[in-house]
Amino acid sequence: MMTVIASAGLAVNERVEIRRNRIKGSAKGTAEKKRVCIVTGTHGDELEGQYVCAETARILSENLDKLCGTVDIYPALNPLGMDSITRGIPLFDLDMNRIFPGTADGTMAEALAADIIKDISGADICIDIHSSNIYLKEIPQIRINEISAEELVPYAKMLNCDFIWIHSSATVLESTLAYSLNVTGTKTLVVEMGVGMRITSEYCRQLTAGIFNLLKNLGMWTGDTEEVREPIVSGERAVDFVNSGADGIFVPCVEHWVDIKKGEHIGDVIDPATGKLSEYVTAPCSGKIFTLREYPIVYGGSLIARILGGDDNA
Amino acid sequence: MRKTVIYSIQSPYRKPLEITGFRFGQGEKALCVVGAMRGNEVQQMYVCAQLVNRLKELEREGCIAEGNEIMIIPCVNYYSMNIGKRFWTMDNTDINRMFPGYDLGETTQRIADGLFKGIQGYKYGVQLASFYQQGDFLPHVKLMETGFTDHTDMLDFGLPYAFVREPRPYDTTTLNYNWQIWGTKAFSLYTNATDDFDERSARVAVDAILRFCVKKGLIRTKLTGGYVTEIIDEERLVQIHSSCAGICRSRVRTGDEIRSGDLLCEIIDPLEGDIISKIYSPVNGIVFFRYNRPLEFEKSVLYKIIKI
Numbered sequence: 001m002m003t004v005i006a007s008a009g010l011a012v013n014e015r016v017e018i019r020r021n022r023i024k025g026s027a028k029g030t031a032e033k034k035r036v037c038i039v040t041g042t043h044g045d046e047l048e049g050q051y052v053c054a055e056t057a058r059i060l061s062e063n064l065d066k067l068c069g070t071v072d073i074y075p076a077l078n079p080l081g082m083d084s085i086t087r088g089i090p091l092f093d094l095d096m097n098r099i100f101p102g103t104a105d106g107t108m109a110e111a112l113a114a115d116i117i118k119d120i121s122g123a124d125i126c127i128d129i130h131s132s133n134i135y136l137k138e139i140p141q142i143r144i145n146e147i148s149a150e151e152l153v154p155y156a157k158m159l160n161c162d163f164i165w166i167h168s169s170a171t172v173l174e175s176t177l178a179y180s181l182n183v184t185g186t187k188t189l190v191v192e193m194g195v196g197m198r199i200t201s202e203y204c205r206q207l208t209a210g211i212f213n214l215l216k217n218l219g220m221w222t223g224d225t226e227e228v229r230e231p232i233v234s235g236e237r238a239v240d241f242v243n244s245g246a247d248g249i250f251v252p253c254v255e256h257w258v259d260i261k262k263g264e265h266i267g268d269v270i271d272p273a274t275g276k277l278s279e280y281v282t283a284p285c286s287g288k289i290f291t292l293r294e295y296p297i298v299y300g301g302s303l304i305a306r307i308l309g310g311d312d313n314a
Numbered sequence: 315m316r317k318t319v320i321y322s323i324q325s326p327y328r329k330p331l332e333i334t335g336f337r338f339g340q341g342e343k344a345l346c347v348v349g350a351m352r353g354n355e356v357q358q359m360y361v362c363a364q365l366v367n368r369l370k371e372l373e374r375e376g377c378i379a380e381g382n383e384i385m386i387i388p389c390v391n392y393y394s395m396n397i398g399k400r401f402w403t404m405d406n407t408d409i410n411r412m413f414p415g416y417d418l419g420e421t422t423q424r425i426a427d428g429l430f431k432g433i434q435g436y437k438y439g440v441q442l443a444s445f446y447q448q449g450d451f452l453p454h455v456k457l458m459e460t461g462f463t464d465h466t467d468m469l470d471f472g473l474p475y476a477f478v479r480e481p482r483p484y485d486t487t488t489l490n491y492n493w494q495i496w497g498t499k500a501f502s503l504y505t506n507a508t509d510d511f512d513e514r515s516a517r518v519a520v521d522a523i524l525r526f527c528v529k530k531g532l533i534r535t536k537l538t539g540g541y542v543t544e545i546i547d548e549e550r551l552v553q554i555h556s557s558c559a560g561i562c563r564s565r566v567r568t569g570d571e572i573r574s575g576d577l578l579c580e581i582i583d584p585l586e587g588d589i590i591s592k593i594y595s596p597v598n599g600i601v602f603f604r605y606n607r608p609l610e611f612e613k614s615v616l617y618k619i620i621k622i
């Protein structure tokens with residue numbers, strides 16, 4: 001059932017509406033009261049979550065007899081951004097993932113944020129799907145704040161992702177949806193995968209399989225599931241950042257999510273006018289490349305890759 | 315006057331971005347003023363340019379005090395200004411959310427780092443800042459409370475109002491906050507207009523900074539006017555939100571003194587022309603901020619009133 005869970009008046013003849021598709025299963029069981037939320041579209045240029053929502057909704061609605069409990073799908077927390085390829089909230093120049101938990105008597109964006117939190121709160125699990133930005137491509141991964149790692153890692157492992165990145169709490173932003181929900185007791189997992197403005201169908205199907213596996217583990221799904229992969233957990237392993245040292249265009253010569261040795265060639269930064277090599281980019285450590293630059297133009301400082309160090313780097 | 319490049323960064327398609335500073339006087343680093351960090355801060359750049367102009371004149375007349383250096387950086391991010399963008403050209407990040415910067419980090423972290431290294435060690439720092447909200451407001455000076463800068467220093471600008479702000483988590487990456495952490499007494503100066511420039515309000519800001527310089531013994535000049543500054547707790551600002559969306563027809567201006575129950579504005583239905591809402595002031599006070607765009611959304615902040 002489609003419900004508008006938050007809305008506000010726009011200047012001319014229109015309201016912004018945040019919608020939720022509630023899918024209730026008909027199967028009986030102990031999980032009847034359980035609820036899982038799938039949330040995406042906070043950043044208007046991130047689209048991978050659209051296909052995950054669509055696939056999940058399609059499979060569930062064709063198999064209601066195999067679902068026990070409720071799955072709520074929120075395909076666009078920032079519908080105006082989605083509609084206009086705007087990462088933030090159009091006209092506000094504001095990143096929507098920096099205004100949670102919001103306040104009911106605040107501005108339009110803050111009031112919408114508060115309504116979103118209110119609607120999701122109390123779910124057994126919330127999955128917040130992001131897809132990086134237009135610059136970087138991410139291997140399907142779950143990002144977790146170290147303060148909630150113990151509680152969340154077991155669920156993260158069910159989601160069929162390749163990697164679980166546990167962040168130090170110092171770098172965690174307190175105004176995100178996930179942080180706001182986790183501190184108030186609604187377990188929320190942040191997925192980052194793929195790249196902005198694209199749908200990587202392979203990744204979307206991978207995560208969708210993970211969602212059904214999670215539902216099965218919660219006792220909410222009796223249908224078929226695939227065997228899920230065992231993710232690498234960052235744990236003690238270091239994460240190294242590779243930033244461009246020069247400006248130009250970046251041409252990679254490695255595949256995403258491959259093993260790489262320290263000193264090995266990742267790609268070149270070249271001058272587009274002369275073809276001259278501006279920087280020969282190499283791996284600062286041995287490990288696996290889980291973030292790789294997708295957008296070719298770079299300035300000095302542009303992120304080219306993130307490498308999960310191997311055990312020997314720990 | 316000495317013109318120097320504080321920091322520069324290469325672009326693959328443009329001439330290098332060169333952040334330029336103008337120095338007056340020699341000796342102890344006394345005051346640094348930073349203007350536009352965002353591409354729409356035309357007013358902030360204009361104020362700095364006028365300041366450079368006045369200081370050139372004062373220097374010719376021998377009115378810059380011995381043993382002190384004043385540096386003005388009118389525009390940090392002219393790359394964005396030249397193409398009508400607010401944030402960084404390539405990745406849309408905000409340089410004023412990157413301090414103290416990181417020389418091995420992302421591009422705007424590198425710019426913040428390069429700029430910050432060039433503007434450290436000054437006794438006083440002034441940033442011409444801009445608001446996220448679109449509107450008119452009364453010129454004022456703001457201090458981010460870190461315990462380092464004396465509140466009374468704000469009085470030397472002679473502006474009508476001064477505010478003290480408790481830093482929120484996202485304030486800790488701004489220039490103002492980091493200047494103070496690294497030992498510069500820092501103030502943010504807000505004047506009306508951002509994308510456009512407002513000559514009168516620019517003049518107020520230029521005079522305020524020159525007045526501050528006179529009070530601190532950095533220049534010798536005669537200035538008329540100036541206010542006895544009232545330091546105001548942010549809690550005294552009453553925010554008025556719109557109850558519905560439409561076209562806003564304001565009935566008051568910034569600086570107006572109003573009584574509780576006075577009409578502030580009418581909201582007009584944008585298609586049919588009816589008045590669909592009237593908004594009245596809940597308090598006695600001075601209109602400090604007024605939303606200045608015709609179209610407004612439900613819950614827009616339309617006014618901020620200093621309660622009296």
Ligand SMILES: [Zn+2]
Nearest residue numbers: 043046130131
């Ligand atoms: Zn995102």
